[in-house]
Amino acid sequence: MNDLKLQINEPYEITEEQIRYFQENGFIKLKNVLSKEAIEYYGKIISQNVVELNQLHLPMEERTTYQKAFLQIVNFWSKNEIVNEFVRSRRLAKIAANLLSTRGVRLYHDQALYKEPGGGITPWHADQFYWPLASEKTVTVWIPLQQTPLEMGPLAFSVKSHRFSFGRDMEISDESEVAIKAALEKGNFEHFxxxxxxxxxxxxxxxxxxxxxxxxxxxxxxxxxxxxxxxxMKLKAPSNKYQAVDWEAFCPGIKIGETAASYLNPILYSG
Ligand SMILES: O=C(O)CCC(=O)C(=O)O
Known part of the structure; x- marks a missing residue:
């Protein structure tokens, strides 16, 4: 095993206080989870493959708000061996299990999200609207592959909003941007x-x-x-058309009520 592969599989210790912070606020940022060398090595391969696999070639002004937000490559781990190695990082998966306070975690899916120069906003949303999953024990790790200053559009959060129910039925859109933003402001949620x-x-x-x-x-x-x-995690009956599509794309062959353990959902860490 090369050094970088070893590195991304070694444990990263998180504290009880960090777990509490995550569960109370709904998100956490963690420094030095990956080395500069690991980001450079895996980042280069990920970026080369995004260029090859990308199918969105419309000029920015002809795109929808969603398309302006980013180029998106989904289930990337199944398309390239080195990306597969990266997505299977036990270090990243163990942090996820610790934050969720679960014994272990499975992959739901992965995606590269490349916001091009001149790319638009990512409207306010909650991801689980799209997922036919029965419990709230889900978590996304967002891994920038370069330093990401404010002008580049880093991910931003509404603190404690994982307990807020307004807007949970809204897809990413111009409407979600306006309505969810207004509701969070009205509810005095802190913006991070x-x-x-x-x-x-x-x-x-x-x-x-x-x-x-x-x-x-x-x-x-x-x-x-x-x-x-x-x-x-159990699969639940889809409650919108996107959840039906996700079921097929990310948990094929699994029946409602069964553990979401298709061949696309390997266990990435179990303690
Ligand atoms: O990268 C972005 O702009 C949005 C990312 C996001 O919504 C997510 O990872 O859940």
Whole structure:
């Protein structure tokens, strides 16, 4: 095993206080989770493959709000061996299990989210709207592949919003941006936005409301994400058309009420 592969599989100790912070606020940012060398090595391969696999070639002004937000490559781990190695990082998965206070986590799916120069905002939303998963024990790690200053559109969170129910039925759209933003402001939820250093990552629950600003720089905002769920997560009946699509794409062959343990949902860490 090469040094970087070893590194991304070694444990990263998080404290009880960090776990409490995550569970209370719905997200956490953690510094030095990955080394600069690991980000450079895996980041380069991820970016090369995003260029090859990307199918969105419309000029920015002809795109929808969703398309302006980012280029998106989904289930990336199944398309490239080195990306697969990265997504299977036990270090990242163990942090996810610790934050969720579960024995272990499975992969739900992964995605690269590349916000191009001039790319638009990512409207306010909560991810779990899209997922046919029975419990709230889901978490996404957001991994920027370069330093990410405010002008580049780092991920931003609404503190404690994972307990807020308004807007849970809204897809990412111009409407979600306006309505969820207004509801969070009215509810006096604190808005958290900070730049990311190299090697710094964030984790957020599937029900935490989040968004990102536009990319006002001339450099692409390259980001890889991995979405984990409790290893005992059950599949629920879809409650919208997106959840039906997700069921097929990410948990094929699983019946409602069964553990979401398809061949696309390997256990990435179990303690
Ligand atoms: O990267 C972005 O702009 C949005 C990311 C996001 O919504 C997520 O990872 O859940």
């Amino acid at each position: 936005v900070e730049p990311f250093d190299i090697g710094e990552v964030s984790y957020h629950y599937g029900w935490t409301f989040h968004h990102a600003g536009a990319n006002k720089t001339n450099q692409v905002r390259a980001v890889m994400t991995i979405i984990y769920m409790d290893e005992d």
